[in-house]
Amino acid sequence: MDNEELVGFARRVGLFWPAAEIYGGAAGLYDYGHLGATIKRRWEDLWIAYFIEQNENYFLIDGSNMLPEKPLVASGHASRFNDILVSCKKCKTFYRADVLLGELGIKINEGADEKEIEKAIKEHGVRCPKDKGELGEPKAFNMMIDVSLGPEKKEKGYLRPETAQSVYLNFDREFQLLRKRLPLGLAIIGRAYRNEISPRQGLYRMRELIQAELQIFFDPEKWDLKPKERKPMNVVTYKTGKQTKMTPAELVKDGYPEFYVRHMEIIHHFYTGIIGVPEERFRFFEKGGADKAFYNKVHMDIEIDVRSWNGFREVGGLHYRGDYDLTSHSKGANKDLSVSVDGKRFMPNVLELSFGVDRNIWMLIDVFYKKDGERDVLGIPGFLSQYDAAVFPLQKDDALEKKASELYDSLAKEFRIAYDTSGSIGKRYARMDEIGTPYCITIDFDTVDSKSKDHGKVTVRKRDDRSQVRVSFDELRKMIAGSRAIHGIGMI
Amino acid sequence: MDNEELVGFARRVGLFWPAAEIYGGAAGLYDYGHLGATIKRRWEDLWIAYFIEQNENYFLIDGSNMLPEKPLVASGHASRFNDILVSCKKCKTFYRADVLLGELGIKINEGADEKEIEKAIKEHGVRCPKDKGELGEPKAFNMMIDVSLGPEKKEKGYLRPETAQSVYLNFDREFQLLRKRLPLGLAIIGRAYRNEISPRQGLYRMRELIQAELQIFFDPEKWDLKPKERKPMNVVTYKTGKQTKMTPAELVKDGYPEFYVRHMEIIHHFYTGIIGVPEERFRFFEKGGADKAFYNKVHMDIEIDVRSWNGFREVGGLHYRGDYDLTSHSKGANKDLSVSVDGKRFMPNVLELSFGVDRNIWMLIDVFYKKDGERDVLGIPGFLSQYDAAVFPLQKDDALEKKASELYDSLAKEFRIAYDTSGSIGKRYARMDEIGTPYCITIDFDTVDSKSKDHGKVTVRKRDDRSQVRVSFDELRKMIAGSRAIHGIGMI
Numbered sequence: 002m003d004n005e006e007l008v009g010f011a012r013r014v015g016l017f018w019p020a021a022e023i024y025g026g027a028a029g030l031y032d033y034g035h036l037g038a039t040i041k042r043r044w045e046d047l048w049i050a051y052f053i054e055q056n057e058n059y060f061l062i063d064g065s066n067m068l069p070e071k072p073l074v075a076s077g078h079a080s081r082f083n084d085i086l087v088s089c090k091k092c093k094t095f096y097r098a099d100v101l102l103g104e105l106g107i108k109i110n111e112g113a114d115e116k117e118i119e120k121a122i123k124e125h126g127v128r129c130p131k132d133k134g135e136l137g138e139p140k141a142f143n144m145m146i147d148v149s150l151g152p153e154k155k156e157k158g159y160l161r162p163e164t165a166q167s168v169y170l171n172f173d174r175e176f177q178l179l180r181k182r183l184p185l186g187l188a189i190i191g192r193a194y195r196n197e198i199s200p201r202q203g204l205y206r207m208r209e210l211i212q213a214e215l216q217i218f219f220d221p222e223k224w225d226l227k228p229k230e231r232k233p234m235n236v237v238t239y240k241t242g243k244q245t246k247m248t249p250a251e252l253v254k255d256g257y258p259e260f261y262v263r264h265m266e267i268i269h270h271f272y273t274g275i276i277g278v279p280e281e282r283f284r285f286f287e288k289g290g291a292d293k294a295f296y297n298k299v300h301m302d303i304e305i306d307v308r309s310w311n312g313f314r315e316v317g318g319l320h321y322r323g324d325y326d327l328t329s330h331s332k333g334a335n336k337d338l339s340v341s342v343d344g345k346r347f348m349p350n351v352l353e354l355s356f357g358v359d360r361n362i363w364m365l366i367d368v369f370y371k372k373d374g375e376r377d378v379l380g381i382p383g384f385l386s387q388y389d390a391a392v393f394p395l396q397k398d399d400a401l402e403k404k405a406s407e408l409y410d411s412l413a414k415e416f417r418i419a420y421d422t423s424g425s426i427g428k429r430y431a432r433m434d435e436i437g438t439p440y441c442i443t444i445d446f447d448t449v450d451s452k453s454k455d456h457g458k459v460t461v462r463k464r465d466d467r468s469q470v471r472v473s474f475d476e477l478r479k480m481i482a483g484s485r486a487i488h489g490i491g492m493i
Numbered sequence: 494m495d496n497e498e499l500v501g502f503a504r505r506v507g508l509f510w511p512a513a514e515i516y517g518g519a520a521g522l523y524d525y526g527h528l529g530a531t532i533k534r535r536w537e538d539l540w541i542a543y544f545i546e547q548n549e550n551y552f553l554i555d556g557s558n559m560l561p562e563k564p565l566v567a568s569g570h571a572s573r574f575n576d577i578l579v580s581c582k583k584c585k586t587f588y589r590a591d592v593l594l595g596e597l598g599i600k601i602n603e604g605a606d607e608k609e610i611e612k613a614i615k616e617h618g619v620r621c622p623k624d625k626g627e628l629g630e631p632k633a634f635n636m637m638i639d640v641s642l643g644p645e646k647k648e649k650g651y652l653r654p655e656t657a658q659s660v661y662l663n664f665d666r667e668f669q670l671l672r673k674r675l676p677l678g679l680a681i682i683g684r685a686y687r688n689e690i691s692p693r694q695g696l697y698r699m700r701e702l703i704q705a706e707l708q709i710f711f712d713p714e715k716w717d718l719k720p721k722e723r724k725p726m727n728v729v730t731y732k733t734g735k736q737t738k739m740t741p742a743e744l745v746k747d748g749y750p751e752f753y754v755r756h757m758e759i760i761h762h763f764y765t766g767i768i769g770v771p772e773e774r775f776r777f778f779e780k781g782g783a784d785k786a787f788y789n790k791v792h793m794d795i796e797i798d799v800r801s802w803n804g805f806r807e808v809g810g811l812h813y814r815g816d817y818d819l820t821s822h823s824k825g826a827n828k829d830l831s832v833s834v835d836g837k838r839f840m841p842n843v844l845e846l847s848f849g850v851d852r853n854i855w856m857l858i859d860v861f862y863k864k865d866g867e868r869d870v871l872g873i874p875g876f877l878s879q880y881d882a883a884v885f886p887l888q889k890d891d892a893l894e895k896k897a898s899e900l901y902d903s904l905a906k907e908f909r910i911a912y913d914t915s916g917s918i919g920k921r922y923a924r925m926d927e928i929g930t931p932y933c934i935t936i937d938f939d940t941v942d943s944k945s946k947d948h949g950k951v952t953v954r955k956r957d958d959r960s961q962v963r964v965s966f967d968e969l970r971k972m973i974a975g976s977r978a979i980h981g982i983g984m985i
Contacts, residue, residue: 015670020557021662023826027561027650029642032663034670035552035679042541042553049534057912060527061534065512065701066558066684067638069519086644095644146559148638148652150521150700152578152587152690158519160640170513171524178507178526180915187527192558192684198644208642209557334515414983420549423672491906 002370004309008203010377011037011366014435017204029200029208031359036436039387041211041362045190047384048213051271051490052188052354058179059186059215064167066192067148070157072170075333076326078162083141085118086198091134097198098139102127110291115139144195146208160194165353167191168216169326172349173338176218183342183349184219190358204359205314211358218327218349219260220342226260228253234269235281236301239289261299261321264352268303268319274489277382278368282306284313296325303356307367316364317356324348369437373467379437380465383484390440390461390481391419391433393426398446405444408459408474416481430462439464439484442477494862496801500695502869503529503858506927509696521692521700523851528928531879533703533854537682539876540705543763543982544680544846550671551678551707556659558684559640562649564662567825568818570654575633577610578690583626589690590631594619602783607631636687638700652686657845659683660708661818664841665830668710675834675841676711682850696851697806703850710819710841711752712834718752720745726761727773728793731781753791753813756844760795760811766981769874770860774798776805788817795848799859808856809848816840861929865959871929872957875976882932882973883911883925885918890938897936900951900966908973922954931956931976934969 002010012018015034019026033041053059073079085098098118102109107125109118118139121127129136150156161167168187175187190213197208228249236252237244247255252262265285272278285301293300303317327338327348339348369380383389392412394405402422412418419438421429426443433441441462447455455471461480462469472480494502504510507526511518525533545551565571577590590610594601599617601610610631613619621628642648653659660679667679682705689700720741728744729736739747744754757777764770777793785792791813796805819830819840831840861872875881884904886897894914904910911930913921918935925933933954939947947963953972954961964972 012666013670015667018666020659021561021564023662023665023822023828023830024561024563027557027559028648030557030559032557032659033555034663035554035667038553038555041555054909061530062527063525063530063533065519065522065524067519067522067686067701069513069516071516072513088644142644146640146642148640150638150688152580152634154688156520167512167524170515171526173515174504174510175507175526178505194559196642196646209559330515336515338515417546 002308002367002372004203007309007363007366007370010370010435014377014379016040016366017362029197029206031204031207031209033362036387037362040365040381040385040437041358043385044358044361044365045213047275047487048190048356049188050487051275052215052267053186055490056186058182058184059188059217060175060179061188061190062168062171062175063191064161064164064171064189066160066194067150067158068161068166068170070159071333072166072330073145073159073162075329076166076169077329078145078159078166079143082144082162084144084198085113085115085139086142087118087122087136087139089129089131089134090137092129092132094129094131095198096129096136098122100199101130104130111288112291112293112295115141142196142198144197146194146196162195163193163355164189164191164212164214165216165326165355168214169330169351172216172218172327173336176340181340181342183340184217184224185349186215186217188213188215190214203309204363205310207359213356213358215354217352217354219352220345220347221258221350224260226263228259228262228266230266232266232269234265235284236265237284237286239287239293244284257299258321260352261319264319264354265301268317268354270489272303272305275382275487276365276385278305278364282368285319286313286315294320296322298323305364305368307364309363309367314360314364315357316360317354320353320355322351322353324350326351376431377435378464379435381437383439384487386437386439387417388419388433388436388438389416389485390442391421391429391438393421393429393441393443395426395443395445397422400449401444401446404449408442408444411474412478412481415478416485434464437464440481494800494859494864496695499801499855499858499862502862502927506869506871508532508854508858521689521698523696523699523701525854528879529854532857532873532877532929533850535877535879536850536853536857537705539767539979540682540848541680542979543767544707544759545678547983548678550674550676551680551709552667552671553680553682554660554663554667555683556653556656556663556681558652558686559642559650560653560658560662562651563825564658564822565637565651565654567821568658568661569821570637570651570658571635574636574654576636576690577605577607577631578634579610579614579628579631581621581624581626582629584621584624586621586623587690588621588628590614592691593622596622603780604783604785604787607633634688634690636689638686638688654687655685655847656681656683656704656706657708657818657847660706661822661843664708664710664819665828668832673832673834675832676709676716677841678707678709680705680707682706695801696855697802699851705848705850707846709844709846711844712837712839713750713842716752718755720751720754720758722758724758724761726757727776728757729776729778731779731785736776749791750813752844753811756811756846757793760809760846762981764795764797767874767979768857768877770797770856774860777811778805778807786812788814790815797856797860799856801855801859806852806856807849808852809846812845812847814843814845816842818843868923869927870956871927873929875931876979878929878931879909880911880925880928880930881908881977882934883913883921883930885913885921885933885935887918887935887937889914892941893936893938896941900934900936903966904970904973907970908977926956929956932973 016037020030146160233246288300299321302315304313331338394401443460447453507528509529512522638652725738780792794807795809823830886893935952939945
């Protein structure tokens, strides 16, 4: 489905739409409807179960979204978290220079400065796309959103530009509390804020985004973590610039650290093994040279091929950040954040697993939505869907409704169950298909007829292939439990 | 435990502490450590299970924290969400007038305006508590935190002062999507922001707070919801100003709407029946007159008696908001938000169940922490604790460690299990007691000795009374499942 169709579908089934829509919306701000908010919380639960809870020294923490000025000066965000803007001298429209040049097919590095941009604009004779006006001088524009607190608004601060900073600020206390062991993983799921100038890209470039980030602090001389499998993964390395299938062993041979390659495997299994993204729609894309943040030793984007954007789009990243962050805050806070483990004092390195939650929700819709004849089907895995199953009485009838309601009460103790009595069975199926409910359970006259050979059995109709089976209550319970369970979580 | 002890305990076990602590902290901003973040997420899961998932037309949604200016002008926040400030003419210190007067024992209404404050200051000859300087003229100070977006920062907005606004802005779309049925419940768990001038009160007066709010939209002529039980509850009504035990029937007789009293029961059961707050530490406190927001028809605070604040403190509220919110946004957005149900057109009324998540976490610690001799015990219910159980090998020994590790692997598939091998058993018990782990399971030599009568059995030591029982693996599994289950959730 294309971008417009996805946005329309998202609105129609209760996934997401622009914030403050009744006031005409707000650029770069989105709200999640009842379906989106629930799928989002399920995705977060999955992320916590897979990335955090499988390791006994990894933990979820939470941090305030507003931060004082100092830490964001120390982290470099106050001086370097910039976009280069150009504006049209005639119509005064502002553009993000890299976006404008990119749309014209002019290649520019992600870290390009004002001078490089100016050079590119002159070389290619770029003018305003709206009225062909001349473009002004490119200027660095800090993307952080500032806040002023206190009675005279003199206490300056920022909305955090990434959740990672809240983790670095808490590393020292948590390291002390958690008995000074490395590797230590600290994760946050929360919001980050960026004054994006061209935020009109659905959930892909937002002014307020949700991140799920895990920072692993470790001793680079001691993290003895090796890749386990030989499964090849799609990778675009910076060196070749081409997408190829590479095994973990080949990546290690090419010089990527073993702990890094091991985490590529873990992430690859999360998407292809657990969530079920087709192998060919998943890849790592390495950033290097000026496209890579200077503090990253290795930087790969996690990309999913989405039809709605005509190709691969970033949904996260795996960043070997070295010791830049703790070193910066040691200086900024004037507090030594190095650690002493086994008689050695050193600054821990950081491996960051970063995921854009909104982009992951978008990706899920793109990958798992299918049109099947007239049917809209959201074929997401059962453990991510809003309901595990739906219960319907076949038609208005006291005996059927009584039985259906009993079954609902019994199942609802263990599972998340929808109950629907309104409209034809076909309509009720359609409503469940489009929100991704894996099973629809119908109570019919045979279910309640003690003389029928199908007495006590119900019809289960499956979302994905519309096949129907007749099962007992016990079998039903097993089916639902199986669809709800997360498979393969321990297999990595 | 007193306030200082609670704060110290919270820091020591990983619950919460000021944000950006290594930079000296930030007033009114807190971070949650690994224990606090996990208990918070469990509390949220409980809240969703109890207040949302038991009703098939209630849903969780999510909304952006930044909002454009217009809706917050329409809601009245831009003009009326004010504190009255006074400052010392000598030392320039600012005070929230109601807090300053309150601390001096001078009673003032919550909604008092500048003139009333000025009168009270003159009457009582109030001066600056620091240097006895004269106080300047009281001034209204808007508590919203503003943000400026866009390339020239001309797009004005605010961080939302309450999550409720995100719900009102989405009511119309959700009502349409969810097949136009009332009552419709829409809930958000998220952050709200207030430029508090005197934010130095732990988790009770923060500049960034977490709310869990459920807005129920209904037809006041048709919501046929009656109280079910006769259990008396502690209530301070506005009329009497005294705390008394009242049954639901008595409250209805006193004129409180039946649907309102029913929700008092639901909230009362949540705290006393599910979470286990002692009856005498729970009460409703009615606000009336100038203490009540003008749009509320009935307003009761939910209060818990906390030792750390020497008495009852608000943890939430039950607000019958009438149709103020939808009417305001109908005008502001120039879009009729009234509904047509069963041939009648009307503006839905709103019943708001509002909870301060941070205050609820604080309350949990206050109510459930106990000192037992030398032991620090966080006696929270099993379904809120970070771990369901901990597994220990008795001592360093290959056979014990192998068996313990097998048991850990097996239990960790179903439950959240800690594993600890370091230090004496006593030390390991102490670590688990203070973070609230209900059971500690020890593998000893009898467990692995095939000749022992206790072969295959483990010792389970209970957090609350330190009693020990010897059980088989099957019994163990049942014990843990029982402690983890939420009891009484369907009993209301």
